[in-house]
Amino acid sequence: MTAAEDLDMEGPTDAVHVWYMDLDELSSRPHRHLESALGPDERARRAAYPEARSRARFTAAHGVLRLLLGRFLDIPAAQVRMRCGPMGKPALLPGAPPVHFNLSHAGGHAVAAVSVGREVGVDLDRPREGFPLESFARRYFPPSESDLVLRAPREERMRVFLTLWTRKEALVKAAGSGIALGVGQPVGGTEDSVVVTAAQHRLRGTWRIRALSPPFGVGAVALAHSRPFRVIAHGWAANEGA
Incomplete structure (x- = not known):
């Protein structure tokens, strides 16, 4: 499958491709093709991880x-040239085709998102045992969102919290900003698709955010502008690209 066949490389599209990855499964097999795809900056970042499993997951995801x-x-993967924005968001070099991308991981799983012509941010998260989500939501979320969390049945609160949290993360990542700015940004209720208009300097603009249905955890993806978009989901097989 050639994903680019579904996208117009000459201008903005109303589709985003997402790939779900089981990083531990990918790491359990020979992955020389993944290793050789990394650039010098990524190899340096990977070397900073003290644990072999973390380094293997990094190799798989990136x-x-x-x-x-x-x-x-x-082009060959190793020839892809990237730069980092002021807040660390990677992007292709100026003059490259208008391909936008983002990556998120949670433990042994990851999701990558790619779009053309529209900035994209993606987030994946998982339930956390013992996390004080009620007090966190009460302190940091807008009142309408903290009420959503606190009024949900106890067994549903983590899912509601993560639905809102992954939206905020996807939004700030699409904008190339940091979560400190986004945690207080309203991102709507719990419906599958919302339009958010942000006035803060590094978030300023209109964004459409959609819920994802990952095989693990909770996810969201955000694209610039309010136009609806399709989510085209893929899995990445352990031997793919080898």
Whole structure:
């Protein structure tokens, strides 16, 4: 499958491709093709992880992302050139095709998102045992959102909290900002698709956010502008790209 066939490389599209990855499954097999896809900056970042499992997960997630970008750009993965924005969001170099991408991971799972012509942010999170979500929501979320969390049945509160949290993360990542700005930004209720207009400097603009249905945890993806978009979901097989 060539994902670029579903996208118009000449202008904005109303689709985003997302790939779900089981990082531990990918790491359990020989992954020389993932290793060779990494660039020098990624190799340096990976070396900072003290644990072998963390380094292996990093190789899997970032290697897959580079292989995906290589498909969209029709070049070898190792030749994909990136730069980081002021808040660390990676992007292609100026003058490259308008391919936007983002990556998120939670433990042994990850999701990559790629779109054309619209900035994208994606987030994946998982339930956390013992996390004080009620007090966190009460302190940091807007009142309408903290009420959503606190009024939900106890067994549903973590899901509601993560639905709102992943939206905020996806939004700030699409904007190339940090979660400190986004935690207080209203992101609507719990419906599957919302339009958010943000006035804060580094979030300013209109964004459409959609819920994802990952095989693990809770996820959301945000694209610039209010137009609806399709989510085209894929899984990444352990031997794919080898």
